[in-house]
Amino acid sequence: MSEKKKKKSPTREWWDSVLFAVIAATLIRGLFLEAYTIPTPSMEKSLLVDDFLFVSKVHYGARTPKTILQVPLTHQKIWFTNIPSYLDWIQLPNYRLPGFTKIKNNDVVVFNYPGTPLRPDPYGGHAEYPVDLRTNYIKRCMGIPGDVLEVKDAVVYINGEKLPEVKGIQKYYDIEFNTNPNEKIFEKADVSVLARRGEGGKYFYRINATAEGLEEIKKYDFVTNVYPEILPKGDTSSIYGAAFPYNSRLFAFNRDNFGPITVPKKGDKIILDEKNAALYGSVIATFDLNKNAEFRDGKVFIDGQEIKEYTWKQDYYFMMGDNRYESDDSRFWGFVPEDHVVGKAAFIWMSIDRDASLFNKIRWKRLFNIIK
Template identity: 65%
Template sequence: MAKDKEKKKKGPIREWFDSVLFAVVAATLIRWLFLEAYTIPTGSMEKSLLVNDFLFVSKVHYGSRTPMTPLQVPLTHQKIWFTEVPSYSDAIELPYFRLPGFTDVKNGDVVVFNYPGCPERPDQFGGFDKYPVDLRTNYIKRCIGIAGDQVSVKDAQVYVNDKAMENPEGMQKWYTLESTTSINPNLWNKYDVSERGQGTQDGKYYYAINATESAVNNLQGLDFVTNIYPDIIAADDSLTPYKTFPYRPDLVNWNRDNFGPVTIPKKGMTVDLTNELNFALYKGVITTFDHNDNAEVKDGKVYLDGQPITEYTFNQDYYFMMGDNRYESDDSRFWGFVPEDHIVGKAVFIWMSIDADGNLLNKIRWKRLFSLIK
């Protein structure tokens, strides 16, 4: 009886390749099913989240989406690393499906989602992201309203279903501070305030600042500070440059501080499209995001499969998102609703935070490491 042949040993290159392949497959599965790492690139969520906070986003909370664009280089998003070469092919596109999660998106959650854009937006940000849904640019904001909620903003205070929403601790707004003396910039660092500008008039010093409510309370206690007031745009201000969704000043004169009310689309909810405001709010949703293959707007009406419609029933849920840095956030006030199929996951904790302006000893924001996101 012949001896069994000894298994041929793998060479070092083969072993290296197998190890790398296993690591890539494992990382891809973890990234898709469980957790994905993100970095905060802008200040739209300050002071709740800071630029260069590194955080983990849970896919299991709301349920992981199955890939809609399966032909993609692993561990990439839109482009191959350090190039302008697309990392995917849209030759195969799969329908949206989400695995079961253990919770739903709730009011107040900090959520990562794919930026939907706004087909009606009449400026340099106009149109909507042309990437496939699961490859559109990632945004992070706080969920203000869930499907079916009525959201409004009155004098910079958010209301959900006519009830004032509790403001996040790190929420920032613009204020004007009046002082009897020139203020040392070190004071802003002490109270974690950003100065936006300054001037003098009639012997008084005026400072435009961006600050949290707690910082404002601390500044008001200083003897040389005579007044601090928020820079709120009045509801009837027709000269404001801060025009908002749905960009119909002939119907509504909304702005960043006085917006709505709007009802957030909910799956199964029916709206009357003969109402001009409903038509303005929801036509882009119907034609762009609500999984209709043949929908268009022409002659002031919405057409489905070539037929004009006077009412419409939504096919999925939508959400209203806002940044905690309220005056430096591009959010639902300016581009509308986030479709359910654009939801990526829930931001859960910060694992690293780097201060780009810090010195060698305080480059890392140690207090933020492994902190939960609230």
């Protein structure tokens, strides 16, 4: 006669249910979909602060875990504390599972922020966290591996051709009026006013606007001039002028005039002359999967030996925010390595306006919008 199976206690059943839920949520989060919140305005007007979105891991292929000693369903800290949620004692090799598409120009991508060793980095980049726990950023991919990218007067060109701008890109303009305008015109056009001044009977407004918003403002007959706020080519003197790779002698790049540069592609070989070493040396030493690489005195060393040519070990991407003048992106810290890519921004499932009244908190028109 078989023994009667012992019934689980309520506590044991509760524990089994919680364990199953944690394992299932961890697998879904790691392999399929993960929820993110937009914390900053760097992608406005395409994505707004407090948009809640799902990021697809299956589009580009999910990464296998690298930092395995971690509290489940956390990122850098344990919830509501400043206590690290992980131990970096064990770091596994990083692999990417097959996806069903590649990153394309103008895709909106979530990635772990790499930072750059060429400037002080307060944002949780390569010096602070393992790859898979670096701070999550979301930007639009401008350049894919092998692309020759150039920004000319704030317009992006890829391989000599103008990259089509998506709806929602914002830039700064100075608008001149011959009368003091009612500021409701800016609200109606969904345009942000940054500064205002009067001078010699004229009124000047510095605005941050999409192309559509700018056209709405230009319809008024009391608009006399529009001045795009563009840094001249070679101007690296202002706080906005300094750009990657921070070598104005060899590369007088700024936020509005940058390049041309070639985005690194796996398998491509480069000659490490003075310019290429200055542009790519820190990337080779910090991100390209080399154990004993250094970039110092303008030269690249592997295992203590200076190298004169180099073959890339992984792909890289050039990312920019849609809010072009309020985004910390590849113009300022360089390329995104392939092993830092988290996934493709898929759709908005909730959007909250924290400044609105109680009954207008939810931005209903944004719910379940596909991200383009």
